[in-house]
Amino acid sequence: xxxxxxxVLLMLSFSAHAGPRDLVVLQPGAPAxxxxxxxxxxxxxxxxxxxxxxxxxxxxxxxxxxPGLAHIAKVRPAYGFVSVGFYQAHGKAMGMVPLAxxxxxxxxxxxxxxxxxxxxxxxxxxxxxxxxxxGILFEPELFFDLGLGGAFKAKDFxxxxxTRSLRxxxxxxxxxxxxxxxxxxxxxxxxxxxLPAELTVIHQTAPIPHPVFVAFDAVAPxxxxxxxxAALLALCSDEAGKKVCENFDFGSFARVDAKDLPQPK
Numbered sequence: 001x002x003x004x005x006x007x008v009l010l011m012l013s014f015s016a017h018a019g020p021r022d023l024v025v026l027q028p029g030a031p032a033x034x035x036x037x038x039x040x041x042x043x044x045x046x047x048x049x050x051x052x053x054x055x056x057x058x059x060x061x062x063x064x065x066x067p068g069l070a071h072i073a074k075v076r077p078a079y080g081f082v083s084v085g086f087y088q089a090h091g092k093a094m095g096m097v098p099l100a101x102x103x104x105x106x107x108x109x110x111x112x113x114x115x116x117x118x119x120x121x122x123x124x125x126x127x128x129x130x131x132x133x134x135g136i137l138f139e140p141e142l143f144f145d146l147g148l149g150g151a152f153k154a155k156d157f158x159x160x161x162x163t164r165s166l167r168x169x170x171x172x173x174x175x176x177x178x179x180x181x182x183x184x185x186x187x188x189x190x191x192x193x194x195l196p197a198e199l200t201v202i203h204q205t206a207p208i209p210h211p212v213f214v215a216f217d218a219v220a221p222x223x224x225x226x227x228x229x230a231a232l233l234a235l236c237s238d239e240a241g242k243k244v245c246e247n248f249d250f251g252s253f254a255r256v257d258a259k260d261l262p263q264p265k
Contacts, residue, residue: 021055021056021057021058021077021078021079021220022057022058022059022060022075022076022077022078022079023041023044023045023048023057023058023059023060023077023078023079023080023081024059024060024062024068024071024072024075024077024079024080024081024082025037025041025059025060025061025062025080025081025082026061026062026065026068026072026080026081026082026083026086027061027062027063027081027082027083027211028062028063028064028065028068028083028085028086028138028139029063029135029136029137029138029139029161029163030063030135030163031063031135031163031164031165032061032063033063034060034061034062034063037061037063038061040061040244040247040248041059041060041061042059043243043244043247044059044081044244044248045057045058045059047231047235047238047240047241047244048228048231050240051227051230051231051234052224052227052228052231053227055224060075063163064138065086065138065139068086069090072094076216076219077216077219078215078216078219078220078221079099079213079214079215079216079220079228080096080213080214080216081211081212081213081214082096082211082212082214083139083142083211084142084146084208084209084210084211084212084261084262085139085141085142085146086139087212087214087261087262087264088141088146088261088262088263088264088265089141089264089265090264091214091264091265092264092265094216095216095217095218096214096215096216096217096264097214097215097216097217097220097225097258098212098213098214098256098257098258098260098261099212099213099214099215099225099228099229099232099255099256100212100213100229100232100233100253100254100255100256101209101210101211101212101213101253101254101255101256101260101261102210102211102212102248102250102252102253103210103250103251103252103253103254104185104210104249104250104251105184105185105251106251107207108209108210108254108256109207109208109209109210110183110184110185110207110208110210111147111183111184111204111205111206111207111208112134112136112143112147112181112182112183112184112204112205112208113181113182113183113184113187113201113203113204113205114127114132114179114180114181114201114202114203114204115169115172115179115180115181115182115187115190115199115200115201115202116172116178116179116180116199116200116202117172117173117174117175117198117199117200118197118198118199118200120175120178121178121179121202122202123202123203124148124151124152124202124203127157127178127179127202128152128156128157129156129157129158130157130158130178130179131157131158131160131177131178131179132157132158132159132160132177132178132179132180132181133159133160133161133162133168133171133172133177133179133180133181134160134161134162134165134168134180134181134182135161135162135163135165135181136181136183136208137159137160137161137162137181138161140154140159140161142208143181143205143208146205146206146208146209146262147205147206147208148205148206149206160177165180165182165186168180169182169190169199172199173198173199179202187201209261209262210250212256212261213232213253215228229255232253233252233253233254233255235252235253236250236251236252236253237252
């Protein structure tokens with residue numbers, strides 16, 4: 001099978017060393033635009049500059065896969081803050097070396113739940129061929145491969161990737177959409193809405209790993225990676241770094257190695 005042209009370019013571009021440090025934050029389906037995320041990325045860059053001896057960084061945020069891939073091919077970043085789905089899909093071709101992983105609620109992974117209108121469906125089997133919405137569907141392999149272990153396929157449903165969870169929950173409650181995929185925190189937050197009486201959870205996935213911070217092997221200096229990892233591990237306990245963790249909404253970073261993650265393809 002011929003490789004997509006963009007992926008071939010990516011593989012070639014990561015075969016040699018490049019210049020300045022760049023950090024790409026790539027989280028498909030994140031409920032923020034590049035402009036909205038920019039101040040938070042800048043906070044992280046300022047913190048890293050302080051902790052890595054004045055080394056300057058530039059950075060960009062992408063909530064969509066295609067522009068993120070194009071940016072990586074053009075700029076060739078040294079580091080990435082990426083979803084585990086992106087790591088699994090491109091980690092081998094791009095030479096990603098995992099350094100740290102988000103910890104939220106004391107855990108490195110969280111399950112997702114499928115929510116439906118009460119009485120409409122009792123199982124995923126009954127949802128086959130129906131409309132299924134959720135932010136995680138921007139990377140469907142996360143949900144179907146890691147969350148469901150391959151028991152169901154993306155083609156089994158009419159998928160609606162969306163960052164507008166509340167809007168689609170209301171549509172589920174009204175019967176206009178059949179199911180919505182929510183992470184554990186969002187499910188816990190349903191009690192704050194007026195919708196819980198109309199909704200019910202019919203399935204919970206296996207825990208899906210949180211995003212990871214990686215070094216791109218051909219670009220990030222090897223001598224710098226240990227210092228980068230140490231800076232990340234100290235981020236949320238450091239007075240200057242706490243705000244970064246609050247803004248990105250996680251508790252800490254923990255050391256991670258390739259053996260701890262789904263194997264990249």
